[in-house]
Amino acid sequence: MHLVLNSFGASLRQENGLFSVSTAAGKQTIPPREVKSITVSRGARISSDAVLLAIEHEIDVLFVDKLGKPQGRVWSVKYGSVSDIRRAQLEFFYSPRAVEWVKELVVEKINNQVGMLFSLQVDADEVLRRKLAGAINSMEDYKRKVRSLEGETVPDIAPALRGWEGASSRRYFAAVGLCLPERFRFEGRSQHPATDWFNAMLNYGYGMLYGKVEGALIRAGIDPYVGIYHRDDYNRPALVFDVIERFRIWVDYVVIQLCQQEALNEDCFLQEEGRVWLQGLGKRIVIQSVNDYLAEVISFEGLERSRSEHIQRYAHRLAEHFVQQTKGKS
Structure with a gap:
């Protein structure tokens, strides 16, 4: 699954080792093993605990502009300079x-x-x-x-x-x-x-x-x-x-x-x-x-x-x- 936060006010937190997504439509929890990437648009929020959970499971966290173009990303230090x-x-x-x-x-x-x-x-x-x-x-x-x-x-x-x-x-x-x-x-x-x-x-x-x-x-x-x-x-x-x-x-x-x-x-x-x-x-x-x-x-x-x-x-x-x-x- 590719987790996309692209609605204003949407948030992603970590709860008991799971990703917890909150939007105007409600709340959902997702196991990290089911997530391949996380994309965060302007107006959405992600907690530091959720970021660390993503890093632990080698999940890309990508921040994008309104055109969907990457503006920044978080990745594990193991992908550092070779x-x-x-x-x-x-x-x-x-x-x-x-x-x-x-x-x-x-x-x-x-x-x-x-x-x-x-x-x-x-x-x-x-x-x-x-x-x-x-x-x-x-x-x-x-x-x-x-x-x-x-x-x-x-x-x-x-x-x-x-x-x-x-x-x-x-x-x-x-x-x-x-x-x-x-x-x-x-x-x-x-x-x-x-x-x-x-x-x-x-x-x-x-x-x-x-x-x-x-x-x-x-x-x-x-x-x-x-x-x-x-x-x-x-x-x-x-x-x-x-x-x-x-x-x-x-x-x-x-x-x-x-x-x-x-x-x-x-x-x-x-x-x-x-x-x-x-x-x-x-x-x-x-x-x-x-x-x-x-x-x-x-x-x-x-x-x-x-x-x-x-x-x-x-x-x-x-x-x-x-x-x-x-x-x-x-």
């Missing part, structure tokens, strides 16, 4: 191997998006299929350009890479918008905040995914603030922005499905002066849908695991990759 991994992480950034890693990261992101457009073609009419095919062809061209890039270090190729990645993403989202019901359509990506329903849902889902990826990196002994592709300025977890690119498509799928099913209505959104946020029921629907999807067991890279477990497994493999590559191993 010197050999973090030293290798820094060395890897300046190596030629990082160039290939970043290129493959962007290629995989484009492949995922192309796969999504192919799936959307299935129920499309002939006119829409042609438009989707045009977007796919353009994205495949950008992918070829990414693969052709050469440089000694990541900063050598980063400007061109960002340009082509951005252009490919714009084609992707423009195509996705064509596949949605009228009231869920949008004019490109918008963030901080969104300007439409689709982007409000997507931003919140991505915020949830940021927290899960950051937690996975920390548990693997990796420094989430030392990025390889994204710049590690402004004290942001830059490596989270790198790694999340592999998994964004999972949130895309959930949000697209919710839009196509018209699962949310105007009561699910707060709209002010052209700005749009999820609220109340809208947050609950997106949170439940994303968590259910990430909990689903799938076959990925030869293993049957939940999507959340695949994220953690990738983080551990990335830590091993840093160490092996800096030792000159394949």
Whole structure:
């Protein structure tokens, strides 16, 4: 279970070794063994005893803003700095191997998006299929350009890479918008905040995914603030922005499905002066849908695991990759 405190006045305390949740709807006690993570939004409260109980049971405690984006977290000291991994992480950034890693990261992101457009073609009419095919062809061209890039270090190729990645993403989202019901359509990506329903849902889902990826990196002994592709300025977890690119498509799928099913209505959104946020029921629907999807067991890279477990497994493999590559191993 993912315990989410997102209503004003909600509180979480520890009682007799159990989590005690109090909301306007009543009180509930939950054994720690049933809780995988705790998310606390603005206006909710958590006691220090509840935090310590979470730490004891290795449960992530995440504090998020109204967009669902992580602002802080509490974790066990056992996830502290692992010197050999973090030293290798820094060395890897300046190596030629990082160039290939970043290129493959962007290629995989484009492949995922192309796969999504192919799936959307299935129920499309002939006119829409042609438009989707045009977007796919353009994205495949950008992918070829990414693969052709050469440089000694990541900063050598980063400007061109960002340009082509951005252009490919714009084609992707423009195509996705064509596949949605009228009231869920949008004019490109918008963030901080969104300007439409689709982007409000997507931003919140991505915020949830940021927290899960950051937690996975920390548990693997990796420094989430030392990025390889994204710049590690402004004290942001830059490596989270790198790694999340592999998994964004999972949130895309959930949000697209919710839009196509018209699962949310105007009561699910707060709209002010052209700005749009999820609220109340809208947050609950997106949170439940994303968590259910990430909990689903799938076959990925030869293993049957939940999507959340695949994220953690990738983080551990990335830590091993840093160490092996800096030792000159394949």
